[in-house]
Amino acid sequence: MSIQKLFSTALQAHRTYLFSIQAHGFKKDVSRKLMELYKRKEDIEFGKTPSPPPPRSSYLEWNYDAELYSFGKRLGEHIEPNLLAQSLTQRSFIVVEEEKQKAVGIEDPILNVQENTPLVDEGKSFTSRYVKQYLRIALPFFPEEGIQSVHNYLLTEKVIANIASHIGMNDIVQTAEYPIETSSLHSCFFALVEAIRQSNDDHTAGNFVRDFVLTQLGGKNVNDLWDIENPEDKLNTIYRNHGEELPEPRLVGASGKNTILANYRVAFYNKDKQMIGLGFGESVQIAKEMAARDALRRLFRTSERDAPIKYNLDINTSQQKKVNPSLEEWNEKILLQATG
Amino acid sequence: MSKTHLYLRTGFPRAPLANGLGRYMCQVKRITIKFCKSHGSSRGVRDFIETDMIDFVKQNPEFVLYLKPRRHHSPHLIAEYLNGEKFHMSFHNFNREEISKWVNLMKTRAGAPIMAYRKLGHTDNPSIQGVWSPFANQDTSLNVTSFPNEKLSRKFQTEPTATELLLEMFKKQQLEDSEANESKEEESK
Structure with missing residues (x-):
C-alpha cells in the first residue's frame, strides 16, 4: 500500500480544513437573503401583509x-x-x-x-x-x-x-x-x-x-383651515356694519378669453376708490369670489402681507378674555379701539 | 451591495414637529451600546463607560442609555429617534475620545436619514408675491394708458420675416433659371 493511499483520507481532510479556514468570516448576506426570502414568502405565498416589528417594550433593553x-x-x-x-x-x-x-x-x-x-x-x-x-x-x-x-x-x-x-x-x-x-x-x-x-x-x-x-x-395658512361660504355677502355685511357704501367689484384684467386658459382679474373698490381686495380666476364669477376672500383676509389681518402668528405669548389663563366678534357683528373701528 | 449605497438620497432640511418653534426637544429617545467585557475591540467602550458615562448620563436625562454586554462581539451603538428612525454604528477599536464625540453627535442629530441637501433652507411658501397670474409684474404705465393706443397698436416687426425672405430667394432663383434657359436657346439657334 502506497503512502499516498494510506494517508489519503488524512490529506483530504487536511486540504478541506485548509480550504475551510481560507473561507473565513461571518457571511452577513446569508441572513439578509434568508430574511428577504421569508418576507417574500409571507407576502406572495400566504398572501399575508408583513407582520409589524415587535413592540419596543418586548426588547431585553427596556426599563x-x-x-x-x-x-x-x-x-x-x-x-x-x-x-x-x-x-x-x-x-x-x-x-x-x-x-x-x-x-x-x-x-x-x-x-x-x-x-x-x-x-x-x-x-x-x-x-x-x-x-x-x-x-x-x-x-x-x-x-x-x-x-x-x-x-x-x-x-x-x-x-x-x-x-x-x-x-x-x-x-x-x-x-x-x-x-x-x-x-x-x-x-x-x-x-x-x-x-x-x-x-x-x-x-x-x-x-x-x-x-x-x-x-x-x-x-400653515389659517384661512385654509376655515371655509367661508358666500364671501361677497360676508364682505357686504361688514360694510353695512361700518355704515359705509357697499364695495364695488370691477373687472380689472382679462386674458385668453374663450380659450382653455382664460383668466379674469376682479378687484373690489370702496367708496374712496381705494382697492380693498384683488382676486383672479378662470371665470368672472370665480375671480369675484376670490377678490372678496382677499378683501376679507386683509380685514382680518391674515393675508400673506401680515406678520405670522407669534408663538411666544404668555397667556394669563385665569383672566377671561372676551370672545372675538362673529362675522355678522364684525366691526373694524370697535376692534381697533379695543386693541389700541 | 444594494443600490442604496450607490445613490445618496436628496432633500431639504426639515425640523421634526416644528422643533424650536416652541421649545427645543432632544430628538434621540434611546441609545443602546453593545460591547464585550473582555475583547480588545471593546477597550475604548469600556474606558468610556468607566470614566465618562456617569457624567454624560447625568447631563443628558432626555434619553435612556442602555448597556448590553455581548460576549466576543464587536462593539456598536444603536440610536433610536423620535421620528422612528434607527441608526447603527460600529465602535470597533474606537478609543474613549472618539466614542464621546460620536455619542455626542448622535445626541444632537435630528434623526433624519443621511441625505444630500439640495438647499440649506426650506419654505412651504417659496413666493412672497403669492400665486402667479398673467397680470403679475405688469408694466404699471398700462394703468394710466388710454386705449386704443397708437404706440401699442403699432406693428412690432417691420423687417421681412424668414418666410418672406425665402419666397423672395425662390422667385429670384426662378427668374435666373429662366434667363439662363433663354440664353441657352439663343446659343443653340
Missing part, C-alpha cells in the same frame, strides 16, 4: 421607569411620577392585566397603576380652552367662527396623535392593542396635559400646549 423619567425630562416639565404613569395607561391595559392575574389564580388583582380616564376629559377641556384663548389673543381681528375652525383642526385626532408619537408616546403608552391606535394617542396626550397641570399650574400646562399644539400652525 419602563427609566423611560418614564427621561420622557418627562425630554418635555422639559416636572411631572409627578404617579400622575405621569397614570396618564400613559389606558383602561384596556388595566383590563387585560387583571384578566392575566385572574387566569393565574389571583382573586383580587393588584396593579400599582391607575387608568387615565379621569384625566382625559379634564385635559381635553383645558387644552380646548387654552387653544381658543391663545388664538383670540394672537389673531384679534379673526372672527370667532374662524377661531373655532382652527381650534377644531388643532384638536383633531390626526394632529394630536402626530404630536403624541413625535414626543415619543407611541412606545411608552400602556395599552392592550398593538400597534397603538391613534385614538389611544389622542386621549393619552390630553391626559398628559392634565398630569402637567395637576403637577404644576395652569400657566405651565398652557405653555406646554402652546409649545407643542399651537406650533403646529407654523407654515
Whole structure:
C-alpha cells in the first residue's frame, strides 16, 4: 500500500480544513437573503401583509421607569411620577392585566397603576380652552367662527396623535392593542396635559400646549383651515356694519378669453376708490369670489402681507378674555379701539 | 451591495414637529451600546463607560442609555429617534475620545436619514408675491394708458420675416433659371 493511499483520507481532510479556514468570516448576506426570502414568502405565498416589528417594550433593553423619567425630562416639565404613569395607561391595559392575574389564580388583582380616564376629559377641556384663548389673543381681528375652525383642526385626532408619537408616546403608552391606535394617542396626550397641570399650574400646562399644539400652525395658512361660504355677502355685511357704501367689484384684467386658459382679474373698490381686495380666476364669477376672500383676509389681518402668528405669548389663563366678534357683528373701528 | 449605497438620497432640511418653534426637544429617545467585557475591540467602550458615562448620563436625562454586554462581539451603538428612525454604528477599536464625540453627535442629530441637501433652507411658501397670474409684474404705465393706443397698436416687426425672405430667394432663383434657359436657346439657334 502506497503512502499516498494510506494517508489519503488524512490529506483530504487536511486540504478541506485548509480550504475551510481560507473561507473565513461571518457571511452577513446569508441572513439578509434568508430574511428577504421569508418576507417574500409571507407576502406572495400566504398572501399575508408583513407582520409589524415587535413592540419596543418586548426588547431585553427596556426599563419602563427609566423611560418614564427621561420622557418627562425630554418635555422639559416636572411631572409627578404617579400622575405621569397614570396618564400613559389606558383602561384596556388595566383590563387585560387583571384578566392575566385572574387566569393565574389571583382573586383580587393588584396593579400599582391607575387608568387615565379621569384625566382625559379634564385635559381635553383645558387644552380646548387654552387653544381658543391663545388664538383670540394672537389673531384679534379673526372672527370667532374662524377661531373655532382652527381650534377644531388643532384638536383633531390626526394632529394630536402626530404630536403624541413625535414626543415619543407611541412606545411608552400602556395599552392592550398593538400597534397603538391613534385614538389611544389622542386621549393619552390630553391626559398628559392634565398630569402637567395637576403637577404644576395652569400657566405651565398652557405653555406646554402652546409649545407643542399651537406650533403646529407654523407654515400653515389659517384661512385654509376655515371655509367661508358666500364671501361677497360676508364682505357686504361688514360694510353695512361700518355704515359705509357697499364695495364695488370691477373687472380689472382679462386674458385668453374663450380659450382653455382664460383668466379674469376682479378687484373690489370702496367708496374712496381705494382697492380693498384683488382676486383672479378662470371665470368672472370665480375671480369675484376670490377678490372678496382677499378683501376679507386683509380685514382680518391674515393675508400673506401680515406678520405670522407669534408663538411666544404668555397667556394669563385665569383672566377671561372676551370672545372675538362673529362675522355678522364684525366691526373694524370697535376692534381697533379695543386693541389700541 | 444594494443600490442604496450607490445613490445618496436628496432633500431639504426639515425640523421634526416644528422643533424650536416652541421649545427645543432632544430628538434621540434611546441609545443602546453593545460591547464585550473582555475583547480588545471593546477597550475604548469600556474606558468610556468607566470614566465618562456617569457624567454624560447625568447631563443628558432626555434619553435612556442602555448597556448590553455581548460576549466576543464587536462593539456598536444603536440610536433610536423620535421620528422612528434607527441608526447603527460600529465602535470597533474606537478609543474613549472618539466614542464621546460620536455619542455626542448622535445626541444632537435630528434623526433624519443621511441625505444630500439640495438647499440649506426650506419654505412651504417659496413666493412672497403669492400665486402667479398673467397680470403679475405688469408694466404699471398700462394703468394710466388710454386705449386704443397708437404706440401699442403699432406693428412690432417691420423687417421681412424668414418666410418672406425665402419666397423672395425662390422667385429670384426662378427668374435666373429662366434667363439662363433663354440664353441657352439663343446659343443653340
